[in-house]
Amino acid sequence: MVRWLSHLRAERRLSPKTCEAYARDARQCLMFLSQHWGELVTLKRFAALEASDVRAFMAARRADDIGGRSLMRALAGLRSFARFLEREGLGKVGALSAIRAPKVGKSLPKPIQMSAAKRFADASERAGEDREPWIWARDAAVMALLYGSGLRISEALGLKRRDVPQPGAGDVLVVTGKGNKTRMVPVLQNVLALVHEYVAVCPHSLPPEGPIFVGARGGPLSPRIIQLTMARMRGALGLPDSATPHALRHSFATHLLSRGGDLRAIQELLGHASLSTTQIYTGIDSERLLEVYKTAHPRA
Structure with missing residues (x-):
């Protein structure tokens, strides 16, 4: 074995x-x-x-x-x-x-509403917590990457400091996904600004070859920390248990599709090997697709 x-x-x-x-x-x-x-x-x-x-x-x-x-x-x-x-x-x-593979029921991803997804990336939402301000900034930056670039949590926490461009000096991240496959992902300037705000206040050394996101003692940041942070925040925001870090990635894809994003482009951004994996998001946005059909089809 x-x-x-x-x-x-x-x-x-x-x-x-x-x-x-x-x-x-x-x-x-x-x-x-x-x-x-x-x-x-x-x-x-x-x-x-x-x-x-x-x-x-x-x-x-x-x-x-x-x-x-x-x-x-x-x-x-x-x-x-x-x-x-x-x-x-x-x-x-x-x-x-x-042997036939067992049947698996299809379950649609549960995205977070756009307004709520943005609040997860706002450090001020946690200002009442008894945590150091740099930790608020760190968590906000991580969640901004999950929602703003559609990263998996492992991809965000796997970023090295040298992987993140300086504000105004670039708008692309090279991330390593499943199977050690790399892909280029655009990153918004306001998301980069949140990352560098965290870097500026982080009390630990962040060498270029080391992880950009670190834990309270300076070691690699555990995904569990971000999961617990979201659990606390979703309670305050009145969101269901389905509002997880991965739900921010689902929200990225769903909101892009609802704004007219191309399915093939979304597949590349998410790093899906197969388009069929990305197509689950069309089930969420079926009303918009039906509206497009009625508008465009000559016999609608």
Whole structure:
């Protein structure tokens, strides 16, 4: 399994979190099969896996209240493991290809209203909290990047100081997304101004090669800190639990689309590998699309 995980990281360039999830799913499957068969799982025995064994594993996971998406990921990981074994000449596991992926219900992203999304990036909204002002400025800058440029929280916190242009000296960020893929993302000057306001008051050293966003003690900033900040603020703003850091990214895409943004351009900005991933936002803005249809179609 160690060689398989190395292959996923080095050749497939999967993210550390995906590799971790695949490894966890594979271990859970092997542990289940060991109990299911009443013997240790060897490569030879695993190659003799039958479809009924896989279905039994999936049913056991479903009984543990595991959702459809997690089951689909587990099946994808097991298939990847099986392909690796076959490529290495260690056996062919045909049963996995006979299993249908579980159905996953489509759920639309829950964007935040434009006015509320802007308030998350306003440091003055937190002026009553017993925290140092530079921390208010830091959190406002991070949330401004999530909403203003549509970054994932890992992408924002992964920015190095040298990656962020000085105000007036540039309007593009180069971010590293999933699979270590880089992309260019435009950044608004008022968002850059918030970032540099934070830099100016940050009490810790921020070298060019180091992360631009740091924690209270100067180490890398944990995503959990931003999640907790948003949890406190959404309570004050009267927003639902769905108002998370990732919801700011959803809001970026939804609000662009509602203002006439091109779907293909939004796909590139978000760093989606497939246009179908970006198309979920059309479901949110269906009323606008229907209005365009009625206006433009000759038989409408």
